[in-house]
Amino acid sequence: MENLNIFIRSIFVDNMIFAYFLGMCSFLAVSKNVKTALGLGVAVTFMLVITLPINYLLQTYVLSAGALSWLGPEYAEVDLSFLSLIVFIAVIASMTQLVEMAVEKYSPSLYASLGIFLPLIAVNCAILGGSLFMQQRDFGSVWTAVCAGGGWGLGWLLAITAIAAIRERIAQYSNIPGPLRGVGITFIITALMGIAFMSFLGIKI
Amino acid sequence: MFFNPFSKDNPVVVQILGICSVLAVTAKLEPAIVMGLSVIAVLAFSNVIISLLRNTIPTNIRIIVQLVVVAGLVVIVSQLLQAYAYDVSKQLSVFIGLIITNCILMGRLEAFAMGNRPWPSFLDGVGNGIGYTIILVVVGFFRELLGSGTLLGYQVVPQCLYDAGYVNNGLMILPPMALVVVACIIWVQRSANKDLQEK
Numbered sequence: 582m583e584n585l586n587i588f589i590r591s592i593f594v595d596n597m598i599f600a601y602f603l604g605m606c607s608f609l610a611v612s613k614n615v616k617t618a619l620g621l622g623v624a625v626t627f628m629l630v631i632t633l634p635i636n637y638l639l640q641t642y643v644l645s646a647g648a649l650s651w652l653g654p655e656y657a658e659v660d661l662s663f664l665s666l667i668v669f670i671a672v673i674a675s676m677t678q679l680v681e682m683a684v685e686k687y688s689p690s691l692y693a694s695l696g697i698f699l700p701l702i703a704v705n706c707a708i709l710g711g712s713l714f715m716q717q718r719d720f721g722s723v724w725t726a727v728c729a730g731g732g733w734g735l736g737w738l739l740a741i742t743a744i745a746a747i748r749e750r751i752a753q754y755s756n757i758p759g760p761l762r763g764v765g766i767t768f769i770i771t772a773l774m775g776i777a778f779m780s781f782l783g784i785k786i
Numbered sequence: 787m788f789f790n791p792f793s794k795d796n797p798v799v800v801q802i803l804g805i806c807s808v809l810a811v812t813a814k815l816e817p818a819i820v821m822g823l824s825v826i827a828v829l830a831f832s833n834v835i836i837s838l839l840r841n842t843i844p845t846n847i848r849i850i851v852q853l854v855v856v857a858g859l860v861v862i863v864s865q866l867l868q869a870y871a872y873d874v875s876k877q878l879s880v881f882i883g884l885i886i887t888n889c890i891l892m893g894r895l896e897a898f899a900m901g902n903r904p905w906p907s908f909l910d911g912v913g914n915g916i917g918y919t920i921i922l923v924v925v926g927f928f929r930e931l932l933g934s935g936t937l938l939g940y941q942v943v944p945q946c947l948y949d950a951g952y953v954n955n956g957l958m959i960l961p962p963m964a965l966v967v968v969a970c971i972i973w974v975q976r977s978a979n980k981d982l983q984e985k
Binding site for chain 2: 599600601602604605606609610663664666667670674675678703704705706708709713714717758759760761762765766768769771775776779
């Protein structure tokens with residue numbers, strides 16, 4: 582129940598785009614049509630679900646203060662938390678590389694549609710942000726980390742698909758002042774959607 | 787080359803890089819300035835390091851090498867901030883760590899440092915960092931002034947205005963309004979530079 586609650590919260594209340602503005606670069610760059618937006622959203626969700634539990638385990642059993650005590654009492658004092666940034670980004674970058682190679686080998690058609698986005702994901706702030714929030718919030722178990730990762734991923738997917746759909750229509754039907762065309766109006770729409778998403782604040786199951 | 791990123795080739799409003807942190811840390815002016823300085827430092831030094839290493843990095847693992855260099859510098863900055871400016875580093879929370887995935891860094895490393903000598907790369911890094919900081923400061927200025935009536939924590943809106951019925955605009959503190967402020971900067975900037983407008 583607790584995990585379900587975190588999952589729902591991560592999609593709506595703690596939405597990566599509308600509440601924290603993480604992953605904005607690819608959100609703005611790749612949201613010109615729905616199909617590619619959907620592809621990138623799926624890839625981001627996938628990476629979050631994989632990297633968050635791995636980083637959670639590393640955080641709990643290797644990096645945080647006293648985490649190494651399972652090696653023996655003489656390690657109980659060790660605090661490696663200053664290394665967490667480097668370890669997290671290394672995990673994310675290498676997982677991206679691994680997933681890219683696996684997808685290329687086993688599903689060439691998926692690779693053809695996702696291919697160009699996979700390397701981009703290593704530098705998507707939403708993924709590193711997920712791991713850093715995980716570190717701040719002391720999740721209870723690895724399942725919580727999986728649920729939060731899935732929720733944040735789906736929330737990101739939801740946001741980028743919605744904005745892509747709106748941008749497709751806007752490009753066709755509306756007459757926007759020249760200087761605001763393209764990026765400017767996308768910023769304003771995102772702000773309005775963010776305000777709308779604030780109505781989810783305080784949701785609890 | 788040094789001055790271009792200030793306005794005409796600004797990393798935030800023209801190249802649209804590094805938006806996440808612009809939106810998240812600008813509710814107050816002080817964290818915005820600290821964040822800008824951190825990004826200038828990391829950007830300048832990572833540009834120099836990558837530029838020195840550019841002929842020895844194998845192309846297919848260059849992203850990982852770049853990330854490790856940047857992550858190392860960010861760890862140094864984050865430890866320094868925790869030591870000397872603990873309150874601000876608490877306010878910035880995860881966003882110092884997120885400098886690693888700030889697209890400005892990867893963008894400049896890929897587009898400039900990989901193909902240029904160390905000194906021009908250093909200038910490019912400082913220039914782009916300053917361009918980023920300018921936007922941060924402008925957004926932070928308006929959000930803090932309109933949202934809480936203060937600047938750097940000092941009260942600027944005089945008490946007599948409040949007595950006359952002026953109220954702080956609480957909406958400006960909320961993160962979505964940062965997007966609107968950036969959109970206004972884009973509007974002003976693209977009205978001045980017609981060639982930047984999208985058709």
